[in-house]
Amino acid sequence: MEKISVYVTPELHRRLKVAASERGVSLSDFMLKAAERALHLTDRREAAAQMDALRQRIASRFTVAELSELRREGRR
Secondary structure, eight states: OOOOOOOOOHHHHHHHHHHHHHTTSOHHHHHHHHHHHHHHOOOHHHHHHHHHHHHHHHHTTSOHHHHHHHHHHHTO
16 A cells, blocks of 8 residues: 655644544544545536436426425435
8 A cells, every 4th residue: 555645734633533533443544535435526517417417317207296296205
């Protein structure tokens, strides 16, 4: 495994250590998992394009009333 160094403020360092401790993992493991998650996040433009495509596919299958009912059911 390779090693990297990242400079953070003392306050951020403290908060990261607390977050890792609360999860029962080392700061190194906590940061490794956070970095891996960040690499898999979709950027906002890509996410918006995916949502637009999904809306177009769904809109042709359901009425506005049906979509509203699905939303209400999902909030229960």
